[in-house]
Amino acid sequence: MKHIYFLFVTLFTLTTTAQNELSNASFETWTGGLPDGWNGSRTSIALSNVSESPDAQDGSVSLNLVNTSTSHKRFTNVAITASNEPYRLTYYAKGNGEIRNAFYDGNYSSYESYTVLSTSNGWTLITYEFTPTAGDLEVIFSLRSTDAAGLLIDNVELIKSATISTKDYSFNTFSIYPNPTSTGYVNITSKTNDIINVAVFDILGKQVLNNTVNNNRLDVSTLTTGVYIMKISQNGQVLTKKLVVK
Structure with a gap:
């Protein structure tokens, strides 16, 4: 029971700083x-061009969207109930093509400028801030000019801006992949070049690893198959994240 309690408490502290308003935000189910x-009422992309990909930024799968046309197509969440206050959307995207965001709250908002993506850049973190009216809300992912492989989207986070503390790191402050991992390593990058320290604990709460990340890569080859908790520290800020080793 001790190890279950440790895992629960650790993951609970991870998720109580700010609530993600979107369900299935990493497209795992x-x-x-x-x-x-997902696939809200404002979705316009052909559903045959929506699929899951094993190339994930976090977890096991990501969302794959294909639109080779120069005319944009939309993909949205099933409507949630929003309040009239600022929100921040963050997510990772990857592939060749262009993507931008907007929202629908009974009316379409204006669109942000496109972010042009290239596979050579790997996963790119995109941020979009907006304030809807109170009521139903669909967040719009608008894409165009993809190649046949399409764009990948993963690890989406929609948070009320008022709940974001300057002392709290969100899930998207760090890029952590692959996770689950079977490669013997995990890539860990952040928005800065400052030193990243990582302590890894097993489900009994025993520290099994404590290293500084070198060249954005953490060696986990000594870990056996199982579930672990990573405590990631940078500049006095701490993020706790589950790690799955296959």
Whole structure:
């Protein structure tokens, strides 16, 4: 029971700083070929161009969207209930093509400028801030000019800006991949070049690793298959993250 309690408490502290308003935000669960909680009423992309990809920024799968046309197509979440206050959307995208964001709250907002993506850049963190009216809300992912492989989207986070503390790191402050890992290493990068220290604990709460990340890579080859907790520290800020070793 001790190890279950340790894991629960650690993960609970991870998720209580700010609540993600979107469900299935890492696209891990699918039904009938579509991600649960997505394909809202304002979606315009052909559903045949929506699929899951094993190339994930976090977890096991990501969302794959294809639109080779120069005319944009939309993909949205199933409507949630929003309040009239500032929100911040962050997510990772990867591939060749262009993507931008907007929202629908009974009316379409204006669109942000496109972010041009290239596979050579790997996963790119995108941030979009907006304030909707109170009521139903769909966040819009608008894409165009992809190649046949499409764009990948993963690790989406929608948070009320008022709940974000300057002392708290969100899930998206660090890029952590692959996770789950079977490669013997995990890539860990952040928005700065400052030193990153990582302590890894097993489910009994025993520290099994404590290293400084070198060249954005943490060696986990000594860890056996299982679930671990990573405590990632940088400049006095701390993020706790689950790690799965296969």
